Amino acid sequence: MIRVENLTKRYGSVTAVDGATFTVRPGTVTGFLGPNGAGKSTVMRMLTGLTPPTSGHATVLGRAYRDLPNAGAHVGVMLDASAQHPGRTGREALTLASIAIGVPRTRVDEVLRLVGLTDDEAGRRVRTYSLGMRQRLGLAGAFLGEPRVLVLDEPANGLDPQGIHWMRGLLRDFADRGGAVLLSSHLLAEVQAVADDIVVIGRGRIVAQGPVAELVDGL
Numbered sequence: 001m002i003r004v005e006n007l008t009k010r011y012g013s014v015t016a017v018d019g020a021t022f023t024v025r026p027g028t029v030t031g032f033l034g035p036n037g038a039g040k041s042t043v044m045r046m047l048t049g050l051t052p053p054t055s056g057h058a059t060v061l062g063r064a065y066r067d068l069p070n071a072g073a074h075v076g077v078m079l080d081a082s083a084q085h086p087g088r089t090g091r092e093a094l095t096l097a098s099i100a101i102g103v104p105r106t107r108v109d110e111v112l113r114l115v116g117l118t119d120d121e122a123g124r125r126v127r128t129y130s131l132g133m134r135q136r137l138g139l140a141g142a143f144l145g146e147p148r149v150l151v152l153d154e155p156a157n158g159l160d161p162q163g164i165h166w167m168r169g170l171l172r173d174f175a176d177r178g179g180a181v182l183l184s185s186h187l188l189a190e191v192q193a194v195a196d197d198i199v200v201i202g203r204g205r206i207v208a209q210g211p212v213a214e215l216v217d218g219l
């Protein structure tokens with residue numbers, strides 16, 4: 001459902017991503033593990049059409065994100081929780097997003113419930129949110145279009161242990177119903193707790209990949 005082939009991104013003399021190749025299968029959570037600066041966000045930005053590759057290909061559901069009809073509905077994306085409309089309420093932000101991707105507004109209440117934001121919280125301005133609440137709002141946005149694929153950059157950041165446990169269950173359910181999840185983290189434990197497969201990136205290169213059970217659990 002996600003295919004990255006020989007993907008490279010250079011910023012001037014910096015090679016942020018260097019010939020990355022991996023896939024994310026339907027029905028799985030793939031953990032994208034690497035230290036800060038390894039190139040995870042850059043891969044995710046190329047996957048979701050936010051930045052063009054220098055060379056190589058990134059496809060979601062068989063096409064480049066930008067060529068995918070109604071991509072915003074089929075692919076749930078959460079890249080940077082700080083990139084939300086700070087002056088709007090959570091509910092307004094989701095309502096705008098629902099209009100943009102053409103889903104009924106009733107979906108807004110469904111995803112608020114899904115991520116556990118109360119009516120009260122949804123009525124507050126995003127700038128007053130804690131990081132954990134922003135992550136929940138970001139996940140709500142990602143689920144809005146009933147997507148088949150989720151691309152989530154460090155979704156556990158700012159969540160408390162209970163929130164992390166909840167999120168794992170949510171992503172597990174999503175994958176068990178056939179969805180594909182690519183989730184980045186700089187923490188092995190976080191990836192290990194939820195992922196089926198793991199892709200390890202360091203200095204822009206994929207240095208290991210495979211089922212968590214083979215790659216990590218045996219260590």
Ligand code: ADP
Binds near residue numbers: 011037038043
């Ligand atoms: P990660 O998400 O794993 O922390 P990033 O993809 O954000 O890593 O960054 C990978 C490398 O690319 C880093 O060296 C970063 O400084 C560099 N980089 C990312 N975006 C840009 C940009 N817009 N301009 C220049 N360098 C960038």
